[in-house]
Amino acid sequence: MSTPTTSTAAAKATKLEQTLRTIIRGKDEVVRMALVAIFARGHLLIEGVPGVGKTTLGHAVARAMDVNFQRVQFTSDMLPSDVLGISVYSTVEQKFEFKRGPIFTNVLLADEINRTTPKTQSALLEAMNENQVTVDGRSYGLPDPFLVIATQNPVEHHGTYPLPESQMDRFLIRARMSYPDATAEREVLRAKAGAARLEDIRSVLNGNDVLAMQEEVKAVRVDESLVDYALRIVQRTRESQHLSLGVSPRGSLMLYRSAQAMAFLDGRTFCTPEDFKLLAVPVFAHRVVVSARYSSTLRKSEQSDEVLRDIVESVPVPV
Incomplete structure (x- = not known):
């Protein structure tokens, strides 16, 4: 290749x-x-x-x-086999053959x-x-x-x-x-x-x-201060009284990789705090669960965005 x-x-x-x-x-x-x-x-x-x-x-x-x-x-009315595929018995081969589904x-x-x-x-x-x-x-x-x-x-x-x-x-x-x-x-x-x-x-x-x-994205540099910045945001989600479920370790990794990709798309070989700040909500909002005690005029599906924006703004950006 x-x-x-x-x-x-x-x-x-x-x-x-x-x-x-x-x-x-x-x-x-x-x-x-x-x-x-x-x-x-x-x-x-x-x-x-x-x-x-x-x-x-x-x-x-x-x-x-x-x-x-x-x-x-x-x-x-869809079944898992409609996506993955199904094994069909072949009378010619006298055995089951796997017919691949659209996921392939x-x-x-x-x-x-x-x-x-x-x-x-x-x-x-x-x-x-x-x-x-x-x-x-x-x-x-x-x-x-x-x-x-x-x-x-x-x-x-x-x-x-x-x-x-x-x-x-x-x-x-x-x-x-x-x-x-x-x-x-x-x-x-x-x-x-x-x-x-x-x-x-x-x-x-x-x-x-x-x-x-994708391999080039892996090589984009991420300073240690930015890793600390991302982890502070993650920790705030786990401690927030407005969230009953914070960001998982997979979510932390996804933010890291996303920031590298954002830098790559901007033609840079290094990440900046803005990469992490811009991506925190779209990467984290669907991974957290808003507490039932949280009061907001927004639709339920948008409340996590609001909580996360407040959390991101509360974490000091590294200089």
Whole structure:
């Protein structure tokens, strides 16, 4: 596998971001979070009401990276085998053959993941953590790179099954996708942006490029003072009276990797305090549980963001 130089890799990453922004108008922050997840070797959860471009972003990422792509529309009657695959008896071979499911791909778009039952949601746990699935006692490796982009409607909507904490913890980042502002929506209408534009996307990266860039992200320097800064934020979440569940050790690692990816996307070989500060909420908000005693006018799904913002602001930034 050929490894691109740092300057070449940075240029390709910039081109990828620009390409996605032409499709997802007015949501530059969400696009950046998607790229952080990709290059930090994580998975992305996008939350928002129907029709704001969540599925379009998933399609655009796969097309721009020129990798294998599968979309699964999650519904209440789905079974784990619909995602993983199933063993079928072959009368010719006189034995069971495993028919691989849609999870055997590079980018899996799990559309409206919280509309299926917890049993089917849990089919993704091993894949997202270990890049493999186990069916009938046998393990099967998944392609590399492997990325899950899941979309979900706000938990207050009818017909949704809230993802359990263990499932949420598998996602590197949860990004919120709201309605576009008036200017961005006008551009969408004038440019006729949307599904039809996806066909015009030309690939910017291939699978080998992505793997090489992920290795470069690992080499981004993180000063010891920034590690202390991140751990102080994590500790505050575990001590906060407003949270009944703080950030797990996996969450600490995800923030570390995300900060490295953010620096890489900015063309730097080192992290800054701002990388950690900007990413703390999108990396941590879905990993914590707000205490029942916490009083807020926000929707329940947004209260964790508010608590975390207060915590981040209370921790001194290293100089």
